[in-house]
Amino acid sequence: MVMDVVPVALGARSYEVRIGPGLLQRAGAEIAPLLRRKRVAVVTDETVAAHHLAALEAALAAEGIAMTSLALPPGEGTKGWPEFARTVEWLLDQKVERRDVVVAFGGGVIGDLVGFAAAVLRRGVRFVQIPTTLLSQVDSSVGGKTGINTPQGKNLVGAFHQPALVLADTLVLESLPARDFLAGYGEVVKYGLLGDAAFFDWLEVNGPDLARDAVKRQYAVRRSVEMKAEIVARDETEEGDRALLNLGHTFCHALEKATGFGDRLLHGEGVAIGCALAFELSQRLGLCSQEAPSRVRAHLRAMGMKVDLADIPGDLPDAAALLALMGQDKKVVDGQLRFILARGIGAAFVAADVPSDKVLALLDDAMRGR
Numbered sequence: 001m002v003m004d005v006v007p008v009a010l011g012a013r014s015y016e017v018r019i020g021p022g023l024l025q026r027a028g029a030e031i032a033p034l035l036r037r038k039r040v041a042v043v044t045d046e047t048v049a050a051h052h053l054a055a056l057e058a059a060l061a062a063e064g065i066a067m068t069s070l071a072l073p074p075g076e077g078t079k080g081w082p083e084f085a086r087t088v089e090w091l092l093d094q095k096v097e098r099r100d101v102v103v104a105f106g107g108g109v110i111g112d113l114v115g116f117a118a119a120v121l122r123r124g125v126r127f128v129q130i131p132t133t134l135l136s137q138v139d140s141s142v143g144g145k146t147g148i149n150t151p152q153g154k155n156l157v158g159a160f161h162q163p164a165l166v167l168a169d170t171l172v173l174e175s176l177p178a179r180d181f182l183a184g185y186g187e188v189v190k191y192g193l194l195g196d197a198a199f200f201d202w203l204e205v206n207g208p209d210l211a212r213d214a215v216k217r218q219y220a221v222r223r224s225v226e227m228k229a230e231i232v233a234r235d236e237t238e239e240g241d242r243a244l245l246n247l248g249h250t251f252c253h254a255l256e257k258a259t260g261f262g263d264r265l266l267h268g269e270g271v272a273i274g275c276a277l278a279f280e281l282s283q284r285l286g287l288c289s290q291e292a293p294s295r296v297r298a299h300l301r302a303m304g305m306k307v308d309l310a311d312i313p314g315d316l317p318d319a320a321a322l323l324a325l326m327g328q329d330k331k332v333v334d335g336q337l338r339f340i341l342a343r344g345i346g347a348a349f350v351a352a353d354v355p356s357d358k359v360l361a362l363l364d365d366a367m368r369g370r
Helices: 027-034 046-061 081-093 108-123 134-140 178-195 197-209 214-234 241-246 249-258 267-284 291-302 319-326 356-368
Strands: 004-008 015-020 039-045 066-072 101-106 126-131 145-150 153-160 165-169 339-342 348-351
Touching (some): 004 214, 015 214, 027 165, 039 046, 046 101, 081 108, 101 108, 126 134, 134 178, 134 214, 153 249, 178 197, 178 241, 178 267, 178 348, 197 214, 197 291, 214 241, 249 267, 249 319, 249 339, 267 339
Parallel strands (some): 039 066, 039 101, 101 126
Antiparallel strands (some): 004 015, 339 348
8 A cells, every 4th residue: 555645734843644554664764854863762651562662663773763762551541740740851861852853652642741741841852653543643643732631631731742743554553452443433533523524424334344444444544634634734723723623522521531531431432422412412502403413323333332421331420510520621712611513414613602501401311311
């Protein structure tokens, strides 16, 4: 298969997202042109390190690039102050200079945390994203949003810091557990729902094949990245259109906080549930037909994904408490929640005037379904 190259056009901060099988084995050659001196500091997690770090080290060594590495614990719990501080201190210990390159080698947690560390280290060093999950390849590695979670909520501390390069090796996705691959699919389907009805049509037919069909998988990653790159190029710091990428996320982030940012609910699973709720809310507000939320739920169910609050194991707070958690979301403006709603599949928009009683009623009904 031919490598796909998607440019992210941001003037002096422009970069490429390179997508295809075998990119990990070519990582040294891909990264070498960025380097002033032939050394990189790699931050990964223990799971990715066990599977893929030796291959990355060999690829770098083939180009004469020395590598030091730090492996953090896997999981969303890593994306907080303790491991962030550990990462920054380690990078300083490695004597990383402003002209050097840090490599974020892992899923969304590693990409977000390491990108933020690179943003603040010496007031900003360059970094390369090598995303190893479907979710990070189609979403979190592109666009420069970096950050960590705090007790108050998800991604509330961070910075916009664009990578210098993204290398998405679609072959690496074959080592993912089925649950992690499906969670990443929550972000893929989001792109069809927010702005490309034809892509959603394609996913309804081809979604079940992505885990085993390399050609279809690469197309899904490329199309997702193309859509994100177009939106980021128009609105880098989320003043307008970029908020569309948060379809499902206001519900998702509240649910993640309620479940302790743990394995009970993976981020992509929360996005899928959030998208279903956003379309249901849109229908209740008279913005779209009943067919739209039904079709969304049917496709997510056909993929074997979480769709309802009932699909989340364990106890959840009541509807009022979930609504209160949404109030801490980054999308609150002047105390008002902004929701991404839809007039139909592929037709999302930002709504700043959603009545809280309508959201509460939706959550109440969803809780009763548990």
